Amino acid sequence: MAHVAFRQASRIFDPARPPAVNRVNLEIADGEFLVLVGPSGSGKSTAMRMLAGLEPVDEGSILIDGQDVTEMRARDRDVAMVFQSYALYPNMTARQNIAFALENLKLPKGEIARKVQDAARMLELEPLLDKKPAAMSGGQRQRVAMGRSIVRDPKVWCMDEPLSNLDAKLRVATRAQIASLQRELGVTTVYVTHDQTEAMTMGDRVAVLKDGVLQQVDEPTHMYEHPGNTFVAEFIGSPSITILEGVTVKDGRALLGEGHRLDLGMPAGFAQKVTDRVLVGVRPEHWEIVSRTDEDRDDQCVPLEVQLVENLGAEAFAYCVAQMTPDSTVSIRQKRIAVRLDSAKDAAPGDVLWVRPRSGAGVFFDPETEINLEYL
Template sequence: MAEIVLDKVTKSFPDGTVAVREFDLTIADGEFLILVGPSGCGKSTTLNMIAGLEEITTGELRIDGRRVNEKAPKDRDMAMVFQSYALYPNMSVRENIAFPLRLRKVAPDVVSSKVDEMARLLELSQVLDRKPANLSGGQRQRVAMGRAIVRDPKAFLMDEPLSNLDAKLRVQMRTLVSRLQRRLGTTTVYVTHDQTEAMTLGDRLVVMRGGVVQQIGPPQELYDSPANLFVAGFIGSPPMNFLYATPGADGLESPLGTLPLRFSQPVILGARPEHFADAAMIDEETRRRGIEFDATPDVVESMGSDKYAYFVVQGPRATSAELEELAADSGAADLPTDGTQLVARLPAASDARENQPIRLWFDVARAHAFDPQTGQVATADGR
């Protein structure tokens, strides 16, 4: 149990590159904190600095009010789960889990009872005498968790612990991690690049980009009111749609039509896929709150519960450094597109079909607007 405070923690390398810049954060006792961002954003470096595996260049790290910058990992009393699990291949499952206890010179009978307890908790009793090489991916992952939990550390540090599992197992393990953390109430810092994991697991999220913290807050808050384009584009799946819009006489002119919003300069408009609707399926009153437009989806993905309609609108594309970085991270940077591709999430009952024109509706009240230059949230009536 511990409160972890990062006070202007910075990591820079001798060649001048800065991996993490002035990271300020107080992680409350028992909190489940998620560090999320694309690869190379400094999230793992931050975790390693908390662990003590990497030196802090400037700034201070305090655990329960005490400065620990100079302390070795073993003196910080935190446990870590690695992406690769990092099990000791020469030791059996039992020895792997017992290793942290044996290093602390815990009495042998206590060690064996604790290992058995872990094995029961994580359903590893059958495989205690096997070597890691003879375990499935999910079992290895659970051994790694057991090794971290067994000695009751002050905090858990997890570095993308689920990213090597296949999709189905990942969902199962996600709930297991969540349940374990609630039950143990141990402060946890969890690194991931998967925004679904980030949204579902954490009490609070820290979105990072290029070593700089973009926004900190509960998942829903980041989803509902992203502070900038990067957070807006990173959180949410399918991601937020972005459109370029310019101020006109009657409001904001966008490829979707004219929105009754007042801005004195061009903005990048953000529209979540679920804030679109099939105009035929909503009542008159709701319809008046937004704008209607015609679109011809070129692809309709039916997810069973929902339909994702992809369509292209003409007009200048919304571009900014943030959006390009997000596109590069998802590998979509070099996809050729004319105009702007948008996705709308429609109810399964909608008539949307490929290459069939359909009237769509957009909830203007839920629109986000960002300054194309700075990427920050733009406020109506200029700034």
């Protein structure tokens, strides 16, 4: 186990272009499971490879347990890597793949056998130890790759999208197994994924990257409820948050709806941080359906026309288009608004739902910087 620190760490592939990883400052506690998440090209895999010694650090430094490893070779850092592609030797059995690194270290045969057996028992690989990768499923191969890392007793465990090649059902099962295993071993772990569901369910903390720049590092639930900016708000959560642009601020209140009568409950003091407009984020579960008919609605609601109902069994979502008045200053960034339903039977394409955000549920952002007003 080890404490890891990125200190203004950058990776520059082309001096004429922005850095792939741009001055990242990040502390990872001893035994912590940190998830690096972001869209393709955000620099998350590059940052992890810099930690493992597979990419150079062009500016800044990386420390493991207080020791500067920036110029240290990968083999000397005591960092184990689990790759997306498994990277198993096809001509070796599972037992031989797991033992390979230990044999290179010239450990006694008895110790190697014990470590391999312990890892196999932990990962439920005992029946597969004498099989070659070609005879295994994707999930089994990934567990062998994990076993190869476990037996090394590394200071830091790096995983680069290890579940991306698995089918949906196996991803869920293996996700739970990795999280449980990490907690059992207590190894400091950096896990890279583009899947925000993996990030939310696995990590002690989540670090969001965009274009090589660290956007926010926080516990998953707190990040979901208090995103640092609109990018984090839109990236974390599925279906995505709705961003309302051009919401009027008047007399310290953020107002929406016909005649701007719907008060969105902006906290006191936020009005001093903006002028006459504010961005407002509303999660799908925070829309309250007031009426499904024009007769029962009131003027503090917004009409939404249902285009699609997504039935997921345990829950359902309606994807809608807002029916704004011609003189409205408000626009919807994502064009469609997702609203969580109590049941898939509650709406059908073509229906009109009269909705309003639940009191105090909105997230308010500066219209210029798009930073959450909580942090300004």
